[in-house]
Amino acid sequence: MAYTTLGDTGLDVSRLCLGCMNFGSERSWMMNDxxxxxxxxxxxxxxxxxxxxxxxxYSTGESEEIVGDAVASANRDELVLATKVFGEMRDGPNGSGLSRKHILDQVEASLDRLGTDYIDLYQIHRWDDDTPIEETLAALDHLVETGRVRYIGASTMTAYQFTKALYTSDIEDYSRFACMQPEYSAVARHEEANLLEVCEAEGVGVIPWSPLAGGFLTGKYERDGDPTDGTRGAASESVRGYFIEENWDVLDEIRALAEAKGATPAQVALAWLLHREVVDAPIIGPRSSEHLRENVGAVSVDLSDEEAARIEAPKTPRWPAAGKD
Structure with missing residues (x-):
């Protein structure tokens, strides 16, 4: 495994991040074991x-519990545990969002489920239109100052919102977002026209979610065929949204490069992300040992600038995204 630092911080992270949304029982496509x-x-x-x-x-806390069980015997000093806050955890007032109350309540619950005294990276899962960003940042800064959290991060918002948050942190001397978690893959490149320029200019780390486009870039789907029962493509309209002509063209290039390199399409798709200077650690979501080892193999796949350009050629990044851009 190779390692890098997260954005402009000194925090060492592996070039691949293990996404843990699959560890739970909320959806049929999750591991459920x-x-x-x-x-x-x-x-x-x-x-x-x-x-x-x-x-x-994720599965209303179940994923965090599973992660906590798994890392209980690991070397905590080497681990970088990241979790997120925003989504609805219960019905009723203050059950979701980024208010000071919800953040302070939820960090304690996450710490308990993870079985740890501190969270390395605590991220806001979405932007909250109902809470002033000053309130959110003050709460997060309090968590850093009291040692419950080491770094803070964000996910999925507009460049304006993220820039406003960074500016507010600078003006008010609050802890600054160290990383951004955007959707980003060879067939979902809209963030190149939104968040990624901000991240690059501000020294913010990038940890893309859905780097294989919900499985589309593994090559298991075909242009002229219906998704196989039991796949995410069969269960998810979001995945089927990738089934447009220019995305198939991207996949054709990825398949051709994979064949030439003795690699798999998934490995080439991940290698393309690792080739992007702005990207620190794509978030992989394997559900089997085979998929995990295949993903890890991507770290050893090298792409030239010319090969990366072949993958990029069919797409023109646009914001806001039109369908699955």
Whole structure:
């Protein structure tokens, strides 16, 4: 495994981050097997992945509990545990959002489920239109100052919102977002016209979610065929949204490069992200040992600038995204 620092911080993270949304029972496509989930996390740690990302809302806390069980015997000093806050955790007032109350309540619940005294990276899962960003940042800064959180991060918002948050942190001397978690893959490049320029200019780390476009870039779907029962493509309209002509053209280039390099399409798709200077650690979401090891193999796949350009050629990044851009 290779390592890098997260943005302009000194925090060492593996070049791949293990996404933990699959570890739970909320959806049919999740692993739905606690012991197997723990085993897969252990295998990821053995392969050198030290960066794990979850969220309080994933299976309403179940994912965090599984991660906590899995890392209980690990070397905590080497681990980078990341989780997120925003989503609805219960019905009724103050059950979601980024108010000071919700953040302070939820960080304690996440710490308990993860079985740890501190969270390395605490991220706001979405922008909250109902809470002033000053209130949110003050609460997050309090968590850093009191030692419950080491770094803070954000996910999925407009460049204006993110720039406003960074500016507010600078003006008010609050802890600054160290990283951004955007949707980003070879067939979802809209953030190149939105958040990524801000991240690059401000020294903010980038940890893309859905780097394989919900499985589309693994090559398991075909232009003229229906998704196989049991796949995310069959269960998710979001994944089927990738089934447009220019995305198939991207996949054709990825498949051709994979064949030439003796790699898999998934490995080439991840290697393309790792080739992007702004990207620190794509968030992978394997559900089996085979998929995990395949993903980790991407770290050893090198792409030239010309090869990366072949993958990029069919797409023109636009913001806001039109469909699955």
């Amino acid at each position: 606690r012991d197997a989930s723990v085993d897969l996390i252990h295998e990821a740690l053995d392969l050198g992945i030290n960066f794990l990302d979850t969220a309080n809302v």
